[in-house]
Amino acid sequence: MLTQDDIIYFVVTDRFCNGSRRNDSEVDPSNPKGFHGGDFAGLKKKIPYFQELGVTAVWLTPVYLNIGNFYDSAGYHGYWAMDFERVDWRLSGFEGDDAKESRARLKKLVEAFHQAGLKVILDMVVNHTGYHTHEYLDYPHRRFEDRHFNVNREGDLAEGWLSGLPDLDHDQPEIGDYFVQNILDWIEETGIDGIRMDTVKHVEDGFWYLFKSHIKTSHPEVTLIGEVLDYDPDFIGRYQQQNDFDTLFDFPLCSAIKETLVWDGPMTRIARPRLNPDEAKGILDKNKPYTNANRLVTLLDNHDLDRRITTEILDSVGHWDRDLAREILKLCFTFLCTTRGIPQFYYGSEIGLEGQHDPDNRRDMPWELFGSDQRPKHKHKFERDVFDHLFQMIRLRRANPAICYGYLFTLFVDHFIYAYLREFRGNLVLVVINNGCEAMPAPVRIEIARNGNIPPRIKALLADGQVLQSRIKAVPDTLVSDGGIDVRLPRKSAGIFTLGS
Ligand SMILES: [Ca+2]
Ligand SMILES: [Ca+2]
The missing domain is CATH 3.20.20.80 (Glycosidases)
Structure with missing residues (x-):
């Protein structure tokens, strides 16, 4: 399974x-x-x-x-x-x-x-x-007769012969x-x-x-x-x-x-x-x-x-x-x-x-x-x-x-940036994507405390002072402050954060 x-x-x-x-x-x-x-x-x-x-x-x-x-x-x-x-x-x-x-x-x-x-x-x-297998009448392992095949109704989703294959x-x-x-x-x-x-x-x-x-x-x-x-x-x-x-x-x-x-x-x-x-x-x-x-x-x-x-x-x-x-x-x-x-x-x-x-x-x-x-x-x-x-x-x-296994919460989206959070039984991963072809000129602010999409249980995990540990070398750790985080990323890249101690 x-x-x-x-x-x-x-x-x-x-x-x-x-x-x-x-x-x-x-x-x-x-x-x-x-x-x-x-x-x-x-x-x-x-x-x-x-x-x-x-x-x-x-x-x-x-x-x-x-x-x-x-x-x-x-x-x-x-x-x-x-x-x-x-x-x-x-x-x-x-x-x-x-x-x-x-x-x-x-x-x-x-x-x-x-x-x-x-x-x-x-x-x-x-x-x-496979191609032409319906025609091999003398094939010793033949399991199907001509009548078992659809008459090719071209364009029909179920009965058409896909790429001409016997259907x-x-x-x-x-x-x-x-x-x-x-x-x-x-x-x-x-x-x-x-x-x-x-x-x-x-x-x-x-x-x-x-x-x-x-x-x-x-x-x-x-x-x-x-x-x-x-x-x-x-x-x-x-x-x-x-x-x-x-x-x-x-x-x-x-x-x-x-x-x-x-x-x-x-x-x-x-x-x-x-x-x-x-x-x-x-x-x-x-x-x-x-x-x-x-x-x-x-x-x-x-x-x-x-x-x-x-x-x-x-x-x-x-x-x-x-x-x-x-x-x-x-x-x-x-x-x-x-x-x-x-x-x-x-x-x-x-x-x-x-x-x-x-x-x-x-x-x-x-x-x-x-x-x-x-x-x-x-x-x-x-x-x-x-x-x-x-x-x-x-x-x-x-x-x-x-x-x-976690639910996916969308935190922030605009043309270039997509921030989301995954959470399962206290395990939390926060991802921020910069889809721009240039590095971010300034950090983006991701609101957490005032974000209506996040349940209070998860907000509690992201209280002010909480360290977010970066899992990507080029991105520094960050800290929740004033109810949110600021993240700045290179071009076409993501920041991934987990809860730090
Ligand atoms: Ca071989
Ligand atoms: Ca078919």
């Missing part, structure tokens, strides 16, 4: 680490759309790396046996399943026919992760099969039953902690009710994360409210981060002081559509989005100004690690790995930049600095339950 103190790291297994050459017969690293050889052996080898970075859960791309090379492309990413019951031999190294035995290979990997204190989230697909008709009981049993098998035979469900909005609604009654009831300990790619909280929230998805990817916040921290839009887009009920809402003020907004999975980018550092951050500052780009990337990490939700980081982001749209956003993890201490070598200053920052933010988050 995923909890709010988890930090998710997402890997495209084929691109992460090639731990065994024996399963590399279809590998062509020169083809950005081909197999590159990453596998379970590589994931296992990198367990110490996950531990060093401090993440607690690893999300793996789908492990189903995929179609091989297909025109200039291939099912390296796992989303083009040929057989939903067995693990791809390119990942596991097991080439035999026994599906159960192939799943036992995944179980071994999950056990190794568990022993290291890491959870495993398995990516699952029910919407579609299964989940209104047919046989299909629903097949996938319920299939998912139960994966859960019960591998011991995974969570499922990341692909393309949820493209599957007929009825299936999610079936899923809820069979899988959520028998395995409530397995966290279900829904990928509903939409930017409207009302639309995606429905899947948490009605279909009992434990959590969803917070694409609305992902978009707001892009508009503000990256493209310098007003911070009021993120949150508003909400001093009167008619005031427009920021994205963090729109929690109502969700069962629990604190459990949403927050993200900067993933394998379907351009890597933020390349097509957003460097585009916004100019590709020559890598110093400013680095500060913005670090600010995005600070925000993800201190705002509400469970943060997800995409492999390579921790060193500012670049990449435009698919497949460029799925480059091989450049392990040659790393030293034996599991960190980027000192000579790679950019990568080392970004890594060290995320390393610190992850530790800060893990040490402060206020960030994982």
Whole structure:
């Protein structure tokens, strides 16, 4: 089960680490759309790396046996399943026919992760099969007949063939039953902690009710994360409210981060002081559509989005100004690690790995930049600095339950500045963001005693004379005086304070 103190790291297994050459017969690293050889052996080898970075859960791309090379492309990413019951031999190294035995290979990997204190989230697909798999009538493991597929109604959310992929008709009981049993098998035979469900909005609604009654009831300990790619909280929230998805990817916040921290839009887009009920809402003020907004999975980018550092951050500052780009990337990490939700980081982001749209956003993890201490070598200053920052933010988050479990109070917002407070059972973290491209010319005053948004219980923790200890090197400690604090920050950065003695 995923909890709010988890930090998710997402890997495209084929691109992460090639731990065994024996399963590399279809590998062509020169083809950005081909197999590159990453596998379970590589994931296992990198367990110490996950531990060093401090993440607690690893999300793996789908492990189903995929179609091989297909025109200039291939099912390296796992989303083009040929057989939903067995693990791809390119990942596991097991080439035999026994599906159960192939799943036992995944179980071994999950056990190794568990022993290291890491959870495993398995990516699952029910919407579609790999290209042309519906036509392989003589395929020995064929489970579906032509009649099981939707007639392609282009543009229809549930019945259209997404990118031309054969689309299964989940209104047919046989299909629903097949996938319920299939998912139960994966859960019960591998011991995974969570499922990341692909393309949820493209599957007929009825299936999610079936899923809820069979899988959520028998395995409530397995966290279900829904990928509903939409930017409207009302639309995606429905899947948490009605279909009992434990959590969803917070694409609305992902978009707001892009508009503000990256493209310098007003911070009021993120949150508003909400001093009167008619005031427009920021994205963090729109929690109502969700069962629990604190459990949403927050993200900067993933394998379907351009890597933020390349097509957003460097585009916004100019590709020559890598110093400013680095500060913005670090600010995005600070925000993800201190705002509400469970943060997800995409492999390579921790060193500012670049990449435009698919497949460029799925480059091989450049392990040659790393030293034996599991960190980027000192000579790679950019990568080392970004890594060290995320390393610190992850530790800060893990040490402060206020960030994982606390309520979020907005203290102050204007175009450039956003100050918020997290509190849980006396543990308190105060964050002030300067989103300006210049250092603050004068300190900003954050009112506490007169702030109507803060309950008296918390005000008592922030009485005059209370020292606020800075958790960021470049920012000095501060002191509550005259009912508030004064904070002055460098460009595109944040001050983070905890209660000092
Ligand atoms: Ca390999
Ligand atoms: Ca569909």
